[in-house]
Each structure stands twice: as C-alpha cells, then as structure tokens.
Amino acid sequence: VGEMETAPKSGRDVPPKKDKLQTKRRKPRRYWEEETVPTRDGASAGPPCNKKNRELRPQRRKNAHILKKSRISKKPQVPKKPREWKNPESQRSLSGVNPGPGSSPLPRSKAKTRSRLEVAEAEEEETSIKAARSELLLAEEPGFLEGEDGEDTAKICQADIVEAVDIASAAKHFDLNLRQFGPYRLNYSRTGRHLAFGGRRGHVAALDWVTKKLMCEINVMEAVRDIRFLHSEALLAVAQNRWLHIYDNQGIELHCIRRCDRVTRLEFLPFHFLLATASETGFLTYLDVSVGKIVAALNARAGRLDVMSQNPYNAVIHLGHSNGTVSLWSPAMKEPLAKILCHRGGVRAVAVDSTGTYMATSGLDHQLKIFDLRGTYQPLSTRTLPHGAGHLAFSQRGLLVAGMGDVVNIWAGQGKASPPSLEQPYLTHRLSGPVHGLQFCPFEDVLGVGHSGGITSMLVPGAGEPNFDGLESNPYRSRKQRQEWEVKALLEKVPAELICLDPRALAKVDVISLEQGKKERIERLGYDPEAKAPFQPKPKQKGRSSTASLVKRKRKVMDEEHRDKVRQSLQQQQQRHKEVKAKSTGARPSALDRFVR
C-alpha cells in the first residue's frame, strides 16, 4: 500500500525549464501534436519538451489497418506474466538455469527428452524474440496528460482538453441530454465504434458514436436494467424489467428469452459467445448466443445479484454480494471457483482490468480496494472515498474510473502493467446527474458515462490501447469484413466448460488421471512395467550359486546403487555450499562501505 503513495510522479518532479513560464498566466498553454515525429521527440526527450506547460495527446488513430502482428506481439506477454509469477519453477527452467537434480530430474532424463526440451525452449525464445521484435510495428503511442511542476492533472477539466486537442478528437467529447428517460446504462461494442444505451424508462438506442449516426432508437416501454452488445454491433441484448430481449441494430426484437427473467446485469464473453446474466432471483445464467442454449444456470445463494463484472483474461464472472464477498464463477462449476471477502459492507461495484491481474471493488464501507487476482487475492491498495463508489471500470491501459454520485474520478498507474495508484486522481469530472453506467471506449481515449441526465463522452488521454488488431477488432471494418470475422470467431469459439481460473490449465497434464491410469495398469498387469527390474543374480555353477552367495551378490549391487546415490547427493551438497559461499562472499559488506555515498 505504502509503495504506491511514495512512488514519485515523474511529471511532477521535473523542474521548470524556463522562468518565463512561471511569470505567465496560470492558464496552461497546450498543443496538440499532430505528427508522430514530434511526439516521439517528446516521449524521448521528456523534460526538454516541457516548455509546453502540459502535454496532452489523446491518441489519434491512423486509418491504416495495422496487421495482426501489432497485437500479437502483446498477447504472449499476457499469459506469460501470470505464468512466470504463478509458478516460479517453470520460470526457473525458462531462464535456462538447471534447477539441479534435487528439484527436478532433468539431468538424469534421457537424451531424447532433453533434446526435446531444448528444442521447446529454443522455440519459445525464438517466438518471444519475434514477438518482441514485431512490437516495432506498433506505430501509435498512447496519449498522456502531464502537468507542469506540481500541477495536478485532476484540475484539468474537459473544456481544457477539448480546447487543446484537434477537432476530430474534440468531437469525441459530447453530451447527450436525455433527461426524460432517466439514468442510463451504456455499452460500447468490442471495436469501440458503436455505442448502445438504455434508459431506466425504456429508452434504447444504438449509434455509431464517432459519426453520430443513429442506428436505431426505440422505447421498449419497460424498465431497462442493462444493455449489452453481443459479439458484433448487429445484436443487442437488453435486460428489461421482466425478461431478457435481444434486438438487432434496426431495433427489431429478435428474441425474448423468458428463462432469463428479472435480469439486473449483463456481461458478454466474446470468445465463448456466452451472455452471462445476473438476476434478482439470485441466479447466474449463461446463455450461449451462438446456439441459443442456456449453458448453465447457477444459483449463487446470495440473494439479489446486481454487481457483476467479467475477467477478460480468463472469462470468469465476478459477482459482488451484499455480505461483502466477491465470488468467482465459471459455467463448469456449480460452486464458485473462489470467494473473497472484500468489504465489511455489501459490495457495490466490481471491475477487473484487461490483463486479469487486478480487481477493483468498492463497498458500502466507502472503501475502494484493488486486489491482486494472481493467487493471493490480497488487497494491494485501499482508499476510503467520501461517499463510496457506485460504479467502477478499468480501461484497456489500466486506468480506473469510479463513479461517486455525480462525480467520476479516474486513477492512473505508473505503467501499463501496474495497478492504478489511488493516491491522486488523474482526472475528475462532474456530471449533470448521478452516475449510472461507466465504460471506457476500446481503442479510444474516451470514457462513456451514463447518468440521469443522459450520456457524457469525455476525453481521458491515455485510456485506450492505441494499436488495434485489424483482424480481431477493427473499428473501421466494413460489413463484409465483419461477416467474415464473425464466421472465423464462431469457428474459434471456446467451449464454455473450459472457463477456469487458470486459462493455461489446458496446457497441463491431468496428473490425477495419469496417476490413476498408472495404478490401474499396474493392477491389470500384476506388475509395474515402468519400474526398474530388481537385480536378479545369474545362477552360477560349481556350487557358487548358494543362497548365501546370491544374497551377497544382491547386496553388493544394492550397495553400489546406494553409494552412487550418496555420492551424488554429496556432490550436490558441495555445489550448494560453494554457491552459498560465493554468494556470501559477494554480498559481504566491506568496512569501507560506510564511506560510499
């Protein structure tokens, strides 16, 4: 916890470069860097560029379709990080250092196995190098907001940002005044191009928010609890007062799913084509939208469910409960995969970041906590907010937004992989009504806020991932491309039952079955075929095959084996001693160290 607070902010530590700036009016000078070249200069030079009071660069996207490589390069990191973290043994082996015969039987393994392992290692290294290398192709850099010496970026209001950015980016900040139909929930499509929102009083609309082209606008004449795009922007799931309805982008009702009733929250798992619904009745229902079947209906046994979020890393659903726990669900299990006691009061909001590493929760105890999801489930940082956060959301680059009443606070981390530090907000914004829905727009530096006064789209520099994968989620895709992508995505659909806490579990051997199979085989055969045959002395002639001599010979062989083992272990011990010695000698403090400053 403390570390976050003490960590200095790079932007604030930079000394003022020119005196004239201080004499200037407090109002900051801003500029929008249009070309990539100056931005690169700014990024590399840092301080020299500080003559501009603030550097504000909401990222701009090129129209060129970045190839798959652009994203691919990042993807390997995602599974790698947790893996390295989770099992240090594999990491040790990855580093190429043999962990010694004691901890692993590698040195004794056969040459063939060893060569296979070496090949695998080499392959992995090669692919990772290639992936790292292909990051060169990521042309776009994320935007950022940097305050001058000691200036709080939270003081920068949207008007300042809009004034600073180019017209195209400025157009992304807008307000929709829809006071009539009450607090709005909203959802961006996966490509970030389309926006759907539904008001409490039945107003449902979908639009291409960049061009502001309205796709459909209907009134369902029923309370809308939540709204969500399905795999593409052509389908829309709306949780209405009684049942779940699905509309197309024309506003035509396609389905009314009566098995999902009194749904309060919706989540869509894009790789599994699952629509997860949390209902007032306490059921978590998974609906496979590709075949229209309910995969699982799980009773959470925790009363009304109205806090739900998904973990984009492993597609686990997080449910917040009134008893302060957050439970993690998979359609494969009837019970929660894990239960975490997070708050003393009920949980009001849950959000998981895109890497699946951090979970932010806020409870009735007015606290906002960030949990580590990689095994320990311990809070990393905790803050008490004046009135608690009712809504939380993570951006693609790890920014955390909390909606508290009619105010949204945004916190930023140090880097992409770090949790947001709750010490100081990155941006704040006051809305015209209490917040009811929050979501960062994918691939854009935009935060959409649904509130009682309508919809607000605000600019948050550095929120979105600047480089998109043209083959995966392309904001500029045509209808044809979308259809093609749809087919491919359907072909690559992941079975629902594979959802588990560790998505890499499939790459592991089912040890229990393995052992079981071995045991059964031994039982069936009557002996262990893999066991080393015990030494059987050959019968000898001329009276030398007496029982005593046989025993003697057996013992001799046994002793020899034992001696070998002892010798090996002794060698290992010696080695370890040596290592320890080497370490200790290396780390020994010198008397002269006291003079080192």
Place this chain on the structure above:
Amino acid sequence: MTANRLAESLLALSQQEELVDLPKDYLLSGSEDEGDNDGEREHQKLLEAISSLDGKNRRKLAERSEASLKVSEFNVSSEGSGEKLVLADLLEPVKTSSSLATVKKQLNRVKSKKTVELPLNKEEIERIHREVAFNKTTQVLSKWDPVVLKNRQAEQLVFPLEKEEPAIAPIEHVLSGWKYHKVVKKGKAKKALKEFEQLRKVNPAAALEELEKIEKARMMERMSLKHQNSGKWAKSKAIMAKYDLEARQAMQEQLAKNKELTQKLQVASESEEEEGGTEEVEELLVPDVVNEVQMNADGPNPWMLRSCTSDTKEAATQEDPEQLPEPEAHEVSESEGEERPVAEEEILLREFEERRSLRKRSELSQDAEPAGSQETKDSSSQEVLSELRVLAQKLKENDQSRKQKASSEGTIPQVQREEPAPEEEEPLLLQRPERVQTLEELEELGKEECFQNKELPRPVLEGQQSERTPNNRPDAPKEKKKKEQMIDLQNLLTTQSPSVKSLAVPTIEELEDEEERNQRQMIKEAFAGDDVIRDFLKEKREAVEASKPKDVDLTLPGWGEWGGVGLKPSAKKRRRFLIKAPEGPPRKDKNLPNVIINEKRNIHTAAHQVRVLPYPFTHHWQFERTIQTPIGSTWNTQRAFQKLTTPKVVTKPGHIINPIKAEDVGYRSSSRSDLSVIQRNPKRITTRHKKQLKKSSVD
C-alpha cells in the same frame, strides 16, 4: 604356461624321434654311471619320503617306476630319476667328440625350430570370426549414425531425399534403340577418325601402324559377310524397304557401307602416294575438324548447357521433339555428306554422354543399367565398327592414354565437385537456411528489444513482491489459531485507509451534517462487519471440512460385545477399526484468511487435458514445458506461427521415396568407406583378436 609345457613336450618328442634314428653306439649305456645314479636315487627317495609326510604327494608315491632301470634301445626314459630329460643332457657327452658335429648341428637345428601352435578348435575360430565380423559390420553401419541422428533431429524432412533428377526417361529410351545406336556408332567413328588424325600429327609412325590395323580390320570385314545384305536384319529391312522410308534408308546406308568396306584400295608402295592418301584423308576430314574447333571455340554448347540445367520433365520433353526429327533429317541428307548434321550428331552424342554421366552421378545403384546399355551399345557397334573400335582401343592404350587419364580425372573431380552439392543441399532442405538467417538476424537485432522486454516486467514484479510480503507476513502466524486469524481478518477489513481528497466532492441532495452521518455509518458498518467476518469464517471452516478426506469407520456394533440401543462400541474397538484417510495436500487458501478457493476438480477441463504421457517423457512437467508455448496464430507473429506449424515431413506427391543411399548423404561409395573405416581402427580389432587367441591357447 600349459602351452609352453606342451610345446616343450612336443619338442622332446621330436627329439626322441630324431634320436631313434641315430646309430646305437651313440646311445648311452645305463650301466656306465650306475653307481653315481644309485646315490642320487636314494637321496631322491628320501626326499620324496619326507615330502610325502604331509600326505599331499601320495599319488606320486603310488607310481611304480620299475621300468626306469631298463634302458630301452627304442626309447629314452627318464622315469625314476625325478627330473626331466633335457636335450642338453643328451648332448653333454657328445660335446667332446668332434666327429659328431653334424649330429650336434642337427640337434641344434631341432632345438632352434619353433613349434607350430596348436590350431584352435572350430568353435573358437568361429567365435573369433563372428566377433571380427560383428565389429566390422558395426563400424560400417556406424557411419550412418550421424545421418540418422540428423534426420531424427531435423526440424523438417523433405522427401524424396535425393536431389531431384530428371524425371524423364533417358534419351536412349526416348529414341528408338536402333536410331540411338546408329547415332552412337557414327559418333564413335567420328571420334576414332579424329583421334587418328591427332595421332598422325603427333606420332606418324604410330599412325601408320594404326592405319595398318584399320586396313586389316577392313580386310577382315571384306572376308566376312557382314554388310552384305544377307543377314536376318538386312533381309527384313529389304522387305520393309518397299513401304518404310526409314528401312529403305537403312538399307541404302548399309549398302553404302558395304561398298565402302569392300572397295579395293590401291596399295601405294611409295611414300608420296601414301602422303597423298593421307592428304586425301585429311581433306576429307578437315571440315569436321574445323567444325569441331569452331564448336570448341564457341565455348559451352548452349544445348548442352540447357540439357545440364534443365532437369525438369517439361524442359526435356520440350527438347525432345526438337531432337527427334534431326537424326532423320540427317539420314535423309546423309548421302550428300554435309558437315552440319555431323556436328549436330556430335552434339547429340555429347548430350547423351552428359546425361549418362549425370545419371551416374545421381544414382549409383542404378549404375548397372547404364553400364548394361553401354555394353549393348558396344556390342551393336562391334558389328559395324570393329575396326574403329580396335583403333579406338589402341589409341586409348598408347598415345591418348594420358589425355584419357586427364579426361577421366576431369570427370572425377567433376563428380567430386558435384558431390558436395547434395551435402549443401541437404541442410538447405532440412534447416531452411533462409529462416535460420532471419533468426540469427533477429537475434542480433532483437537483443536489445528482448532485453528491454525482460527488463520491463521485473521492477513491476519486484514491486509486487514487496507489496505482497507485508501482506503475506501477517498471514504466517495466522495459520496457528483461528482466533488470531479472525482478528487479522478484522484488521484487514477495518484498517483505516487514507481517504481521498477529491477536488470534486459529489454533491449530496440532503444537506446533512457530514460528521454525524459518517459516525452513524461507521457504527452500522462495524456491526455489519462483525457479522460478515464471522459468517465468512464459518463458511470457510465448513468448506475446509467438506473438502477433507473422510475417515472410514469399519466398526460393527455388537461384535464381540453387547449391542443394542444406547450401547456404543468401545473406544478401543473404534480406534482399531477406524481407517484414517491420508492427509490431503494443503489447501491453496490455507494462508489466505479472506479467501475460499474451491478445490474441487473441474472435470470438464480435465476431459480436455492430456492424461497419458507421450513416449520420451518421464515426468509430466517435461511434457508440459514442451507444450507451454502456444502455437496458434493468435499468440504468435505470422512467421513464428509458420515456423511452429511446419510439418515434420514433407513429401512431394507423385514422387517415389527411395530408401536412403550413401550418395544422398555425401558418402562416395560404400566399399571405399568400409575400407577406410576398418583401416582407421585396426588396433582394436587386432588386440581383441590377440586376446581371444591367447585365451583360447591357455584353455
């Protein structure tokens, strides 16, 4: 030891035999030194008696030795004396007399002669042979080890392994046999003439000799009835000639040949005449020679080049229609005797030769076939070109031998030059040098990126660790007592966290005293919190209990004691029949008070997991590590994806995959390598052999 003794006894035997041949007078009489012997014998007996006291030499004692006193005229016996008879003993008395020098010499010779060792018995010899043969074969076969290993470890194998050879039938087969042989014949004649011409220039005397030989061959031809249109072939052709243009041409050709051969030469007695004759010949030949020179001057024949380079079927088949009509055209115009077609023939022939050599190089096992064809070709040419062949052989033998050698050397280096090519080719096929290059390049280029990449997450990890440790540390004592755990959990949840000072404080509709409201909230939450924590702990305890393996109680109430309502089996009995379940692995949430992790197995996932270890792996982690890296295009760059998914074996459809041959992997020929292998390591075999011999001799 035993062998030595054996040899000695043998020696003694032979000596005895020799001694038998000696005249009687030379024999020693036993009575002469009897007195001397008596004392010795007694002494010996005494010694034996003493030595027999310990009872070991009883058998020796039992031996009777009455014959020892007798002196046989046929045999020398040393029995009874207790020592062995040595040749020197016999020779001692002979020493003095010089007349017995010859005998002495003979004896010495006998002595110096070495005995032949006993031949080993059959089984041992066979065993040795087997061993040697085994060693030899293993040596021979061991040359394949690196090849096999390489192929096994190769990332990709492309079959067929051998270099792509022209898939067309050799041109001999394309052309009809008859036509082909005709072309060959012509070429041979041409060659012979050329060689003769050269010989004439270099060595006139030899040329004269050659000429004589040619003349002789011609005479022989005249004498025989060849080319008389009397053969089977000629008769059939004569019938066919009416209808078939080709047959007619062949007939005409043969007739012309006959005429040429049977034409009586004016024997020129004078040298001038001969000079003129040769001049005539020269004149006749000049155009060809000129042609040749021109062709040579032109450098490599474009046709040949094409034939060399074009390995593909299509090219060859394209060539064939061009080639085919030409001999025919030549046949038609042969009577006119032009130079151009001759040159073309040369070209054709060369092509054949080229192809043949290529084929030879490419495949050694199929060597037999070309050789056979050559033989048939030779036999066919023998009919017509006997004289020329003789000439050619002669030429080869004497004058042109060095040239031939040079040419043969030329071909060998060519072969050797060609040999490394497959070797170079193979890695090309197996390893895909292009990718390797790029990999190296990548390694060079991507080093810093990789470095950065590795560096980047580290501080984060460290940070996490440093964050985690304070969290984990308080956990450690928790495991001991539930109370402590609870307290800690409460601490965890009720710790005062710094509140955020936000610039924008949310506006609250009801204007209430914030302090008071906070207080109320706090109290409420405190009460609620207690409940929450207690509930959670209870839940966790239940979950832990539920996941624990259950003990099995096998006590039967009423056995061995009174049973009934209200009566419980005794504690002792219960203890005795209670099977304690083995302690399960520690729970994942053992040290995490605020977490309940479900330990139940996800059978749906398990259904997709590997449950049988593949062959070379002995531990599951080994296999896991090899499948750790995802190979899909979703997680990899395009090139990495392609590399990871290259098939292990690539075969070309429609191509025969022959078994691997020595030439494919760069070995020249099997016999040579065998020899070299054996020569390389002769020591081992011989030492083994020796050892074997020694062993057997000892036995």
